[in-house]
Amino acid sequence: MGSTKRTGRSDTRKRLLEATEWLFIETGYEAMSLRHITARASANLAAVNYHFGSKEALMQEVLSQRLDRLNRERLQLLSACEQEPAIGSDAAAVLAMLFIPAFRLSHGDTSGPAFMRLLGRVYSDPSPFIRSFLEAHYRPISGRFFEAFSHALPALPRRELGLRLHFALKALSGMLAGEDMQALIASISQGEEINDTELLARLVSLLTPILTAPFGTPEQLNVIERLLTLDSITATASREAPVSPEQEPLRYSAPLEWLKQGELAS
Amino acid sequence: MGSTKRTGRSDTRKRLLEATEWLFIETGYEAMSLRHITARASANLAAVNYHFGSKEALMQEVLSQRLDRLNRERLQLLSACEQEPAIGSDAAAVLAMLFIPAFRLSHGDTSGPAFMRLLGRVYSDPSPFIRSFLEAHYRPISGRFFEAFSHALPALPRRELGLRLHFALKALSGMLAGEDMQALIASISQGEEINDTELLARLVSLLTPILTAPFGTPEQLNVIERLLTLDSITATASREAPVSPEQEPLRYSAPLEWLKQGELAS
DNA sequence: CTAGCGTTCATACACGTGTTTCAAGTTTAT
DNA sequence: ATAAACTTGAAACACGTGTATGAACGCTAG
Helix, strand or coil, rough: CCCCCCCCCCCCCHHHHHCCCCCCCCCCCCCCCCCHHHHCCCHHHHHHHHHHHCHHHHHHHHHHHHHHHHHHHHHHHHHHCCCCCCHHHHHHHHHHHHHHHHHHHHHHCCCCHHHHHHHHHHHHCCHHHHHHHHHHCCCCCCCCHHHHHHHHHHCCCCHHHHHHHHHHHHHHHHHHHHHHHHHHHHHHHHCCCHHHHHHHHHHHHHHHHHHHHCCCCCCHHHHHHHHHHHHHHHHHHHCCCCCCCCCCCCCCCCCCCHHHHHHHHH | CCCCCCCCCCCHHHHHHHHHHHHHHHHHHCCHHHHHHHHHHHCCHHHHHHHHCHHHHHHHHHHHHHHHHHHHHHHHHHHHHHHHHHHHCHHHHHHHHHHHHHHHHHCCCCCCHHHHHHHHHHHHHCCCHHHHHHHHHHHHHHHHHHHHHHHHHHCCHHHHHHHHHHHHHHHHHHHHHHHHHHHHHHHHHHHHHCCCCCCHHHHHHHHHHHHHHCCCCCHHHHHHHHHHHHHHHHHHHHCCCCCCCCCCCCCCCCCCCCEEEEEEEH
16 A cells, blocks of 8 residues: 555646646746646646646656656657667667657647647746756666767767757757647658658658768858858948947847748748 | 937947847846846836837837848848849859858948847847748748749749748757857967858858759668657667656756757767 | 645745836036 | 046835745554
8 A cells, every 4th residue: 555655646747747738848948837837737836846846846746747758758769779780880770769659649649749849948948947967867777878879980070070969959959849840740750641650751861961961062161151241341442331329220020930921921 | 400300418228238239138128127138237127118119119129220230231232133144044153142241241240240140139139029030021031032932943842941941040040049159250260270161161061952952862762761760669668668657867068069069079 | 634745835045137217427509 | 628428336116036034734552
């Protein structure tokens, strides 16, 4: 019997966890107040301090529940692949090993596609608490995957690899954060009848070049140099004739993002 | 004489602007309180409301002063390049046109390398005010540059282009935000005697593949499929033997990021 | 039934936030 | 010098935050 001290039938603890997860996904850590959480969970304000002790402990519980399992399965997949050199030494494959468990968890689980949004939030939330939690919980997996990438890309200096990984993961998290990804997954995966394999391959193929792209070619260098001179010309030209000390304010109206522009003309 | 209503010699307005910019770069919008600002500027708390009216108006002034000029010069450079088809139809070159003015402003100006950090902050700050400001002030340039990219990559569907641009810019902003970029620019540009052209070419060559990479190849699809089966095997295996209902918490210690890992073994 | 324990409730605390007020000081112009 | 305009100063306001306190409730075991 006596497993934990918890005996009674009270689902308010679970309701608090769900409400917290939802609000975190929707608004982020700082903007998510205990009063919002308890209101959404139909619980009393003091309930969170009774069940968890503090806001941070609540959040820690939510994140651990989701991310620990994810990272554990990522490591399992990596271990399983390291036996097969054909896969283990392919940078795109290693990248996919980071994707696939997250992708599966976001599909099969009760949370549904919300899991991806949670990943995006937790990767991009600026709160110090979230950042330190993330760094802490990624400590065991970052080392192993760094070595895997290093093994798949032996020609790349380790410092350069670290830079590019940082780069690629930022791109990934930025991608997951917005609703764009959900829209993409939802519309494409059933609208245009693409299967999971193709969608995953597409995502991976967008990311891998960040890791494998060669340094600037001579032609690129020429283009850059040409642009630099052009830029200095136009810049000095505009400075010689400063139209107004109060630089004319750019007119603006409704928000419009890159993606929406792409949607316009399909 | 009567240009504006301002006559007196009071530099507290300028001090407020500088303190605001510094604190925003360092801590972000929400974490930057008016009391912090006025303390750092050696001004009274009421000064900001007297000179600007509100915290948002203060921030708007700071951002306009920096970003309006940047975007104006970006557009100038784009216009100058559209005359030359050899450059105007190269995706890497168009990407460089976004970089170069920012790069120059961060070098020549009094603000120094802080300008890059400001860009990173403003691109990644989650505050609704910052986001709407950004969307508003990028309205005039996003359209023109989208067309430029579309012209340079005619084979890419517009929707796909929007997706990839969103992707690439997220990666860029994530890059600028951290201190990694400053460390990179500082150490590399004078440590390893690389010139600005090479550094720019390197950054551009990391970003362009996101725009130009082909869709998943058949070999990639095979790899993904193999990984998917492997993943489902390991996942079900671990689910059949659930070690503990309370999943064992991953042990963690000091923070460690990808980049730092790369620095370790040079 | 009743004592005890786990849980919920309303309320209060101490603090930090952006904003406002109005008196005092300082410069500029008549 | 006197008046007007501009600028600073200290204090307070109303609000939202995370946390703490006891009293009341509900169930279950003795």
